[in-house]
Amino acid sequence: MPSPDVLAFFAATTLALLLIPGPSVLFIVARTLEHGRRGGLESMLGVETGALLHVLAATAGLGALVAASPNALLALKLAGAAYLVWMGVRALRGRTDLAAAPGGDGKLYRQGLLVDALNPKTAMFFVAFLPQFVDPTGNVALQTLVLGLTFVALATLTDGAYALLAGVIAERLRRRTRHLSRAAGTAYLGLAGSLAI
DSSP states (O other): OOOHHHHHHHHHHHHHHHTSOOHHHHHHHHHHHHHHHHHHHHHHHHHHHHHHHHHHHHHHTHHHHHHHOHHHHHHHHHHHHHHHHHHHHHHHTTOSOTTSOOOSSSHHHHHHHHHHHTOHHHHHHHHHHGGGGOOTTSOHHHHHHHHHHHHHHHHHHHHHHHHHHHHHHHHHTTTOHHHHHHHHHHHHHHHHHHHHO
8 A cells, every 4th residue: 555645645646637638639629519518527437447347457467568568559549549440430421419418328438438448658658657656565456556546536527627617618618519520520630630640
């Protein structure tokens, strides 16, 4: 178990990183613009579940294996980028119903999960970031798990706040659905580009 001092420092460092919008935040904001606050929150829960999978993989040492395998890394990168391109093109073509609330069938959750789970940069981040706070003389797996769960909990709070804020903005712009669709589509394509690099 990490010491209270290490855990506090980790939480402060994590919070500072999470307050800077990254690809996950852009994805969540785009989903919120498309599907409203509820859709953004559902997408956020999927993203955080994907992050949790990466934490579990890092705890088991699998993240390091993926990061060390160029073929596995490339396959994940291309699959994630292709999925985001598909979502971006679909949004740009207006094939989403911006006026409708999400169906509640878990589709947005699954999409968020896929976006994060297929992002090898997330795996590499956890493999590089978490060990900086682990005491090698202690139970490394337990420390990694506690730190990773702390990260996911803080990410849920910050990403949820971004979704709620984007929901307020989306409600005010609801009459301009075509602009929202273009903004969301552009965000997806930008995310695909950042993932492919």
